[in-house]
Amino acid sequence: MNAVAMTLKQFGYENKAFWRNPAAAFFTFVFPLMFLVIFNGLFEETQFYVPAIGAFAVITACFTNIAMGVTIARDQGVLKRIRGTPLPAASYLVGRVLHAVFIALILVGIVTLAGALFYGVDPPSDPGRFMATLAVGAASFCALGLGFTALIPNEEAAPAVVNAAVLPLSFVSDIFIPSDHAPAWMQTIADIFPIKHFAQAMLASFDPTFQAWTSTDLVVLGIWGGAGLLAALRFFSWEPRR
Amino acid sequence: MTPAAIEVRALKKSYGDFDAVKGIDLRVEQGEIFSLLGPNGAGKTTTVEILEGHRTRSSGEVTVLGHDPGEGERSYKARIGIVLQETGVERFLTVAEAIDRFRGFYPNPRPLDEIIEVVGLQEKRNDRVRKLSGGQQRRLDVAIGLAGDPELLFLDEPTTGFDPTARRNAWEMVRNLAGLGKTVFLTTHYMDEAQHLADRVAIIVGGRIVAEGPPGSLVGDSATQTKIRFRLPPGSPPLPSAAAQASRSHDEVALRTSEPLPVLHALTEWAIENDVALQELSVSQPSLEDVYLDLTRPDHGGDP
Known part of the structure; x- marks a missing residue:
């Protein structure tokens, strides 16, 4: 069997296992929707919150889910076991990544649909930019x-460490609150990290009059992604760390 | 002569200043059940993981099924099966799906039904992995190790946590594998397990092999002594000189000797002459466990 077919099979198994855990699956979808309802209720900034929570859903499904899930798989010996088989190591990881992206796309679809149906927010005005933003x-x-x-x-530390990376940045990166009124030093910090660039690209792809489109956002995002990939290639551990 | 399944010469592994494996030689024939025994920290896991391809060696020659495991070739991994001590399986798949997933990794997998039967999980095949008991999960581990129909199976502590019946069943299963012509490389803490299963054992202490051979001959050749025990009521006459070094606690007498026959002769002669009943007299051959404990005692030669 070739590598592509093998990778798709791993995606299939990940997907099957995901839906068999209904509680986890349910809250994966409810979590971002909850934020959408709460923030729109509190601030009535619908043109901001629909794209912003869409971006947050992608970050949750991709970054948070991969970082936690792969750490747990590592510490429970799943990765080591896979490594002792002829399956190319990348096939397993890419299978997981494909599943994360799949869930992220469903979430963005739901958020966009809910925005159109309940909050009167039009779908992205520029589908090309929207797709490019999602892909990058x-x-x-x-x-x-x-x-x-x-x-x-270790796996016990995973939720704390991952949330410590995502949540504080989200508050200053146009995810939970518009960052216009944040102090300059906070804006400077947010400008360095990828979350704000992703949020702004999402905002601009929905409505460029609300937030100006700049391809710099995608470039910075892509540089961070490349750095993440290099870090993974260099420091990734297949062995349990406890 | 058929080539050996595993051939190791002068294998060394160091972690910084620490020499975990200090130059060992091993040869495991095809179709053999071979057991590597040793206390924690003796270099056992390091050796096994080098053979499996999970670790690299510092020096020496290693050939397994004609491959160098250090190369990490997929064609090598396709011919072996590894059952690690701590392993996770996707908990929300069924037993059959979990095994099938791994079967998909190999060019010539073993038929699913056969695998499930060998490990005795027929009744659980459609149950979720998370619903299995500890012993059943361990059997699933072995099942996954068999997925690719390996020529060589590494089993690390396969029966830890099993009840006595499950252990007997697992031993039966390992023997079945050997019956199919598979080579089995077993590491275990249970000496009775090695004594029952292994064609040959090697004992590793402080990074060196200190004894090697069939369990029976290891016991026979060892300096470990035969144990003679009996009860002696208080006020009995003094023991004969052949049994002078016996240890006594209350009315229990125990002595160890490498020449049991003359000692027993002197003892029984003395008992008849003095009209003493040697109550509960027992003579026990040293077991593999006795030999192992002798060889792995901290004060027993080798390295500290």
Whole structure:
């Protein structure tokens, strides 16, 4: 069997296992929708929150899910077992990444649909930019998730370490609150990291009059993704770390 | 002569200043059940993981099924099966799906039904992995190790956590594998397991092989002594000189000797002359466990 078919099979198994855990699957979808309802209810900034929560859903499905899931697989010996078989190591990981992207796309679809139906937010005005943003964003956050596992000492620490990376940045990166009124030093920090660039690209692809489109955002995002991939290639561990 | 399944010469592995494996030689024939025994930290896991291809060696020659495991070739991994001590399986797949997933990794997998039967999980085949008991999960581990129909199977502590019946069943299963012509490389903490299963054992202590051979001959050749025990009521006459070094606690007498026959002769003669009943007299051959404990005692030669 060739590598592509093998990788697709791994995707299939990941997908089957995902839906067999209904509680986990349910909250994967409810979590971003909850934020959508709460923030729109509190601030009525629908043109901001629909794209922003869409971006947050991609970050959750790709970065958070990959970083935690792969760390758990590593510490439970799943990765080591796979490594003792003839399956190309990349096939297993790419299978997981494909599944994460698949879930991310479903989430963005749901958020966009809910935005159109309940909040009167039009779908992205420029589908090409929207697709490009999703592709670069999902790929970069998956790569960052893989690279980030090297920083997670053990599976028990995974949720704390991952949330510590995502949540504070999300508050200053146009995800939970518009960052216009944030102090300059906070904006400077947010400008360095990838979340704000992803959020702004999403905002611009929905409505360029609300947020100006700049391809710099995708370039910075892509550079972060490349760095994540290099970190994964260099520091990724197949052995349990406990 | 058929080539050996595993051939190791002067294998060394160092971690920084620490020499975990200090130059060992091993030869395992095809179709043999070979067991590597040793205390924790003796270099056992390091050796096995080098053979499996999970670790690289510092020096020496290693050939397994004609491959150098250090190369990490997929064609090598396709011919072996590895059952590690701690392993995770996707918990939300069924037993059959989990095995089938791994079958898909190999060019010539073993038929699914056969694998499930060999490990005795027929009744659980459509149950989720998370619903299995500890012993059943271990059997699933072995099943996954068999997925690719390997010529050589590495089994690391295969019966830890099993109840006595499950252990007997697992031994039966390992013997069945050997019956199919598979080579089995077994590491275990249970000496009775090695004694029952292994055609040959090697004992590794401090990074060196200190004894090697069939379990029976290891026991026979060892300096470990035969144990003679009996009860002696208080006020009995003094023991004959042949049994002078016996240790006594209350009315229990125990002595160890490498020449049991003359000692027993002197003892029984003395008992008849003095009209003493040697109650509960027992003579026990040293077991593999006794030999192992002797060889792995911290004060027993080798390295500290």
